[in-house]
Amino acid sequence: MTEVLAAVNETTRLPATLQSVADAAGVHRSTASRALNPAAAHLVAPEVVERVQAAARSLGYRRDVLAAGLRTKRSRLVGIAVPDMANLVFAPILSGIEETLSANGYSALIANAGTDVNRQIEVVDQLIGRRVEGLVLATVQQDNDPVLTRCLEAGVPTVLVNRTEARSRVPSVISDDVNGMRLAVEHLVGLGHHRIGHLAGPQNLSTGLLRLRGFCEAMQGAGLDASAVVSAAAYTREAGKAAAATLLDRFPDLTAIAAGNDLLALGVYQELAARGLSCPVDVSVVGHNDMPLMDMVHPPLTSVRIRHQEMGAEAARLLLDQISNSGAEIATRVTTPELIVRGSTKHCGQP
DSSP states (O other): OOOHHHHHHHHTTOOOOOHHHHHHSSHHHHHHHHOTTTTTTSSSOHHHHHHHHHHHHHHTOOOOOOOHHHHTTTOOOOEEEEEEEOTTTTHHHHHHHHHHHHHHTTTEEEEEOSSSSHHHHHHHHHHHHHTSSSSEEEOOOOSSSSHHHHHHHHTTEEEESSOOOOSOOEEEEEHHHHHHHHHHHHHHTTOOOOSSEEEOOOOSSSSHHHHHHHHHHHHHHHTOOOEEEESSSSSSHHHHHHHHHHHHHOOOOOOOEEEEEEHHHHHHHHHHHHHTTTTTTTTTEEEEEOTTTTTTTSSOOOEEEEEEEHHHHHOOOOOOOHOOTTOOOEEEEEEEEEEOOOOTTOTTTTO
16 A cells, blocks of 8 residues: 555646556556446455555546446436435435445436426436436336336336336335235234224325225224225325324224324324324324334334335346346335334223
8 A cells, every 4th residue: 555655646746547546556547447437346356446446535536437428328327216305214215226226336316206297207307318227216106107108118227116006017126015004903903903994095006005905904804894994195294184184083983093104194193183182092003114213203103114225225136137138027026014013002992
């Protein structure tokens, strides 16, 4: 390393170039190029990579990714479209995607696409216009999603995460939503609850549809009435509060509510408080997703944990397979949920 620093000192008067880095590190220019390229660094001995990177840092050299992309006709960019950046559930998913992409020499362009289809198509077109090599969509609708159709028409490799289509047009990574809701219902039944309602997510999304299916199957399996269901207009706290008001008006004898996601569950909290009811004394509540900070609300929310980071990492791996091999398998990966029990549920009738 001393030799590298000495060589660097001799070249500091010159503009930092790939050749000057190679000279400072005592390697060929092509070796320096590979050592500074995350996708090719594995082809170079680790000690050489370290030496080249030390020289680059000392010289202030930065690899020109854009210029490299023009030469190779590859941008090394992946676009990611999410429906709501403010929803904390997407943070660990994005982390898993970016970590895997970075390890393979790719960077991510993340776009807040919203819930309006026209806006989502506009966002995807903008990402394609920036020559992304692939797309990860967390926005997809259950039936013939037009945004995915646009991606396929453009010939851009695409993977779905967290939500999927009824048709398997591209690979996807989702949680086992049916089984996740079964865990929630079985937990409430085990606490002695028989009058259980479901605050469902939007039924045009796979998460809303599958979690409702899981609720109905689990209730029927327990020999209980599964009719206490109201679907929220969106996965937001405000929509959850409005739907909870309808649910409680229609079924005032409920002792527990299994919500389609955590934001809906927080809306239930608000509506219970507005009615002078207490969670879990009057009504137990279970959320879904176990997004960050759910242990910090009052009472801490019992929730079905989905493996956010794992889902993101797997989505990135599937996309990289699609980019490198257009004939790669169209696979659906399903992760296993886990119930996290906290203070928002209690035994029915317990003082």
